[in-house]
Amino acid sequence: MRTEIDDLRALIRQHERKYYIENQPEISDAEFDVLMKALEALEAASDAPIPPDSPTQRVGGGAVLGTRIPHRNPMLSLNNSYDEQELREFGERVRRLLEDAPVEYITELKIDGLGVSLIYEDGVFTRGLTRGDGEYGEDITDNLRTIRSVPLRLVETETPFPPVLEVRGEVFIPKDRLNDINVQREAEGEPPFANPRNAAAGSLRLQNASITASRPLDIFIYTLNYAEGVEFATHTASIEKMKQWGLKCDPHTDCHKSIEDVQNYYTHWVEKRHELAYETDGVVVKVNEFSHQNELGATSKYPRWAIAYKFNAQQAITTIERIDVQVGRTGVLTPVAILKPVTLAGATITHATLHNEQEIRSKDIHIGDRIVLERAGDVIPKIVEVLTAERTGNEVAFVFRDRCPVCNTNVQRTEDEVAVRCVNMACVAQLKRRIAHYASRNALQIEGLGPATIDQLVDKELVRDVADLYALEVEPLSKLDRMGVPSARNLVHQIEQSKTAPVEKVLFGLGIFHVGETVAELLIERFLSLDALSRATLEEIESVDGIGPQIAESVVNFFSQSQPLLNKLREADLQCFRVAVDATRPEASTVMDSFFSGKTFVVTGSLEGITRTEASKEIKARGGKVTSSVTSKTDYLIAGEGAGSKYAKAVELDIPILTAADFSEKLQQGNV
Numbered sequence: 173m174r175t176e177i178d179d180l181r182a183l184i185r186q187h188e189r190k191y192y193i194e195n196q197p198e199i200s201d202a203e204f205d206v207l208m209k210a211l212e213a214l215e216a217a218s219d220a221p222i223p224p225d226s227p228t229q230r231v232g233g234g235a236v237l238g239t240r241i242p243h244r245n246p247m248l249s250l251n252n253s254y255d256e257q258e259l260r261e262f263g264e265r266v267r268r269l270l271e272d273a274p275v276e277y278i279t280e281l282k283i284d285g286l287g288v289s290l291i292y293e294d295g296v297f298t299r300g301l302t303r304g305d306g307e308y309g310e311d312i313t314d315n316l317r318t319i320r321s322v323p324l325r326l327v328e329t330e331t332p333f334p335p336v337l338e339v340r341g342e343v344f345i346p347k348d349r350l351n352d353i354n355v356q357r358e359a360e361g362e363p364p365f366a367n368p369r370n371a372a373a374g375s376l377r378l379q380n381a382s383i384t385a386s387r388p389l390d391i392f393i394y395t396l397n398y399a400e401g402v403e404f405a406t407h408t409a410s411i412e413k414m415k416q417w418g419l420k421c422d423p424h425t426d427c428h429k430s431i432e433d434v435q436n437y438y439t440h441w442v443e444k445r446h447e448l449a450y451e452t453d454g455v456v457v458k459v460n461e462f463s464h465q466n467e468l469g470a471t472s473k474y475p476r477w478a479i480a481y482k483f484n485a486q487q488a489i490t491t492i493e494r495i496d497v498q499v500g501r502t503g504v505l506t507p508v509a510i511l512k513p514v515t516l517a518g519a520t521i522t523h524a525t526l527h528n529e530q531e532i533r534s535k536d537i538h539i540g541d542r543i544v545l546e547r548a549g550d551v552i553p554k555i556v557e558v559l560t561a562e563r564t565g566n567e568v569a570f571v572f573r574d575r576c577p578v579c580n581t582n583v584q585r586t587e588d589e590v591a592v593r594c595v596n597m598a599c600v601a602q603l604k605r606r607i608a609h610y611a612s613r614n615a616l617q618i619e620g621l622g623p624a625t626i627d628q629l630v631d632k633e634l635v636r637d638v639a640d641l642y643a644l645e646v647e648p649l650s651k652l653d654r655m656g657v658p659s660a661r662n663l664v665h666q667i668e669q670s671k672t673a674p675v676e677k678v679l680f681g682l683g684i685f686h687v688g689e690t691v692a693e694l695l696i697e698r699f700l701s702l703d704a705l706s707r708a709t710l711e712e713i714e715s716v717d718g719i720g721p722q723i724a725e726s727v728v729n730f731f732s733q734s735q736p737l738l739n740k741l742r743e744a745d746l747q748c749f750r751v752a753v754d755a756t757r758p759e760a761s762t763v764m765d766s767f768f769s770g771k772t773f774v775v776t777g778s779l780e781g782i783t784r785t786e787a788s789k790e791i792k793a794r795g796g797k798v799t800s801s802v803t804s805k806t807d808y809l810i811a812g813e814g815a816g817s818k819y820a821k822a823v824e825l826d827i828p829i830l831t832a833a834d835f836s837e838k839l840q841q842g843n844v
């Protein structure tokens with residue numbers, strides 16, 4: 173019997189499809205959220221187990237790295253062709269092997285992402301693998317589940333689902349989303365991804381699917397590899413069926429009767445591909461009839477019925493006018509080539525990062541050099557070659573000075589790090605970047621505090637750390653260039669407003685090396701306040717799921733030096749300090765007597781309808797204690813979806829485990 177829950181799940185799946193697969197949303201994001209919340213509430217109130225294909229079950233677990241799971245049949249690669257001549261040779265070979273039978277060619281865009289395999293059993297997504305070495309892949313099921321354009325359940329058609337269906341496709345990140353990810357990476361002290369492909373690859377291999385879920389991954393399915401009991405005559409027919417099942421396939425495909433037509437499709441996309449939202453590195457040409465494909469067969473590496481016809485990387489030649497050194501928020505010094513402006517793949521390029529000193533040396537880059545510039549993955553410009561033959565003798569070698577270009581402090585070079593760092597915490601360049609980060613949209617969101625204002629505030633010594641922002645007054649502010657009284661008033665108002673920011677935003681805003689938004693949330697979920705976090709030991713921080721030793725060390729290091737800053741922020745009356753006192757000292761408030769009183773709990777995994785922070789607060793409000801690691805002193809483990817090592821530890825130590833449903837029941841029991 174269909175229940176209200178089933179209907180709601182079906183409705184949400186339909187809207188997910190409209191939004192993420194067909195790009196034709198029928199309801200607003202807010203309306204969609206209301207449906208999701210309603211489903212979460214129904215599921216929490218129901219005794220029935222939540223099926224893994226419920227739309228609420230997208231996030232949990234992560235990649236199981238190191239697994240070697242055999243593919244049903246090898247995930248082959250494609251042979252490449254680079255010009256019309258090679259394409260014609262492919263056509264000739266196909267015609268010869270098929271003995272002049274009429275051939276239909278399908279052309280598709282070659283999406284520049286990661287090949288993956290998805291398995292559906294009776295219409296439900298059960299397993300996802302990387303391509304791996306082609307024979308064996310790694311289990312990335314949990315990460316693929318977070319991609320909203322991957323249906324967890326297929327759409328029913330007039331025929332039953334094949335008991336087993338395996339499709340293959342490409343996971344990618346849209347071009348214009350790379351920057352967002354890199355801004356976050358920079359905040360976490362991680363090197364930026366060079367192109368969307370690397371960003372997609374990195375995201376798919378994460379062991380924490382909640383981070384993958386925050387990455388804008390998308391997918392196009394391009395092969396129906398296996399459908400038990402179902403036969404198709406052509407690739408086109410299989411694609412049509414996959415679309416009916418609700419799988420997302422690239423719409424820019426075509427069917428051709430001749431190699432000349434294939435060449436026209438390619439020529440069209442050489443220019444037009446820049447208008448697409450995702451990276452493509454060529455066109456894939458496939459023989460349409462499966463009987464032809466079987467006849468043609470494959471070599472050990474490539475099928476003989478398909479070829480990748482690659483686009484040439486877009487290149488331009490220009491001159492390096494000078495090399496500047498930029499100081500990052502964490503003090504990393506990055507050399508940047510300032511170029512004579514040149515147009516490349518539709519954009520004017522004026523500079524290119526040189527990454528580090530080693531890169532300059534290995535490419536033998538000089539100031540004044542003529543260089544070949546390429547847009548790596550069409551996004552970030554990269555110097556691929558120095559035209560040494562064009563040197564005039566006037567080129568100048570670049571000397572990486574041992575001093576910070578801004579504060580003149582001696583720089584630090586570590587053996588294992590190629591990076592050179594300015595370690596002067598008071599360096600004004602770093603301070604300016606730190607303030608900009610503190611004020612940024614995902615941190616304290618102080619509008620009206622742009623780079624020009626920050627420059628003046630720091631240069632005039634009105635601000636020496638982020639806490640000084642709270643002491644700014646309208647009068648002196650209004651005297652700054654391009655400011656005036658109304659803007660100054662507005663800025664003071666914005667700064668005042670930022671005092672109400674949630675504690676995780678403040679933590680992120682502090683710009684601790686390796687602490688990005690996700691890490692900040694994880695830390696606050698566990699420690700609840702900046703004070704508690706600043707008192708935490710290395711071991712306590714490291715025991716938080718998703719936090720490694722490098723992050724823990726960076727956090728401890730930061731707080732050991734930053735008590736004066738924290739005190740200044742507290743004196744500025746940031747709300748997070750006030751809330752924190754209540755949250756971390758339950759003994760000071762009225763505590764309900766309950767099942768939880770005097771017992772020690774560990775909360776892990778994602779709990780339905782409640783965040784871990786909220787869960788901890790509820791336990792504390794009822795007199796319980798929450799710790800981060802499972803030991804013999806733990807009374808109960810509360811384990812949600814995706815619980816991992818803590819679950820195993822609890823089983824090992826014979827500690828009772830409460831499910832999310834058990835926990836919610838205990839909360840509702842109230843005082844006993």
Ligand code: IVH
Nearest residue numbers: 248249250280281282283287342394456475
């Ligand atoms: S078909 C045996 N179609 O390109 C043929 N592959 O260099 C299987 N790719 O491993 C691949 N877009 O990851 C096919 N429309 C498309 C594709 C595509 C991207 C990737 C795929 C493959 C690689 C080969």
